[in-house]
Amino acid sequence: MRLCNNAILAGLLSLTTFMLGAQQAPKPTTPSASNQAPLTVDRDPVRSPDAEQPSTVTGEPLRKEGEGYVLHTNVEEVVLNATVLEGTQLVQTLKRDNFQVFEDGVKQGIISFQHTDLPVSIGLVVDNSGSMSKKRPAVNKSALDLVEASNPEDEAFVVNFSDEAYIDQDFTSNVNKLRDGLSHIESRGGTALYDAVVASADKLVADAKRPKQVLVLITDGEDNASTLNLDQTIRRVQELSGPVIYSIGLLFGDEMSHGEVRHARRALELLSNETGGIAFFPKSIEQVDEISAEIARDIRSQYTIGYHSTKPSTEPGFRRVLVTAEAPGMSKLTVRTKSGYFPTTRVAKKPGQKR
Structure with a gap:
């Protein structure tokens, strides 16, 4: 599976803009899917390219230097x-x-x-499978309510996934670029959720500027297209000393059986609980704004x-x-x-x- 540029859901713009300042980033570019180098999740084990020797997870308190923070290892x-x-x-x-x-x-x-x-690096990982088509316009509308200024040192990238995952917007602190990246709706394909999580965690470890890292995962179903299973996904995130994962499961409606809902809920709960995050299961689209604000408060506290x-x-x-x-x-x-x-x-x- 690869990560490339493509359209992605605007459903979490409220969280992003709440957590990101409107400060302009240093001119990041957003190449098209045809010319961006792909990121893969098929190497074993998945970890940052510079993680070549086994050692313990590291990190010193952040220290302000110039316009940013430096983690002294x-x-x-x-x-x-x-x-x-x-x-x-x-x-x-x-x-x-x-x-x-x-x-x-x-x-x-x-x-x-x-x-x-502390400044945070955020990956927004959003389900773009065909089953999301009815939910996404409502999520789009509710997500624009939380346009708030926050820590200008934050950065975020946006990943869309169906049976493959694509970067729609690379790391940026520019709210307008994130808004553009979240504005294109194109629901199709299956749900390779586990592969998307591992690829996004790997990108955070490899490219994030901030030692504090978060994935926000939004989906309306269970994985049906990944090469990895749930246990492998959790282990690989832990091997990366990876991000805290916050999950939003849009598991309401009649599209899934009770068994499918139960399996999807368990997967999201395990991904979040094992990494220090929390899984949310709104009963309607209208609750997504409230949940996004709660995630932002949790990270900041x-x-x-x-x-x-x-x-x-x-x-x-x-x-x-x-x-x-x-x-x-x-x-x-x-x-x-x-x-x-x-x-x-x-x-x-x-x-x-x-x-």
Whole structure:
């Protein structure tokens, strides 16, 4: 499967414009499908081209340099983005001492802690299969309501997928370009959801300027065209130390059987839960705006926690992570973060630098 330019749904423009400032990006170009070099997901394993040696997930606190932020890499540090809830309410007043981190059941020492509006690299991954044709005009209309200024350092790209996935707009901070990229509707083909997720995660790792990375996935059905299965997809995202995935499943209507809805819902929940995100299942198109705003608030309210793993960086295998939080005067707190990671290497780069 390849990623190339093509039309894509405007359904998540509300989220994008809420999270992106109207600042002009440095003149990114949008080549046509005929002349853009394809990105593939058929190599095994899928990871960034510069991830050649096994090592632990890395990252130092961001530091402002010039017009952007630079992540200074430390090969011994694991970085987690965590959302904290008291019931259904976001908690934004915690300090480092309120948190505990465990890796494979062993308590870890927190070495860095931030709770600030960090710039984000976002991939919008949108189902463009034939079954979306009736839903997309309504999503288009509702998505234009959230044109808000946000962090001007954010960047986003847009991917459309059916039985193949295409980049409709490469990384940009230009809201107008994203609007143009999301404006063309062309529903066709099947649903290669898993392949699209892996390809988009790989693109984030390879090309994103921001160490904090998110995929927003919107679909109305279950995968029926991928070369990968669900377990392979989750593993590959974890091997990449990949993005937090937020899913919006438009599973209402009569197009799917109860069994198909159940399978599609389970897949989206696992993709989101295992990566630290959340899956939403609106009962109507009219709820998409509200969900988009909730995703934006969730991303902007996260804590960034770093620790040194007690395991050697060369030791392979999946490492399960648990984060807990307690605070005086608060009831039971729920912490949402990724379930774990595979040791990999991520090379930091300055804004605008090509790998």
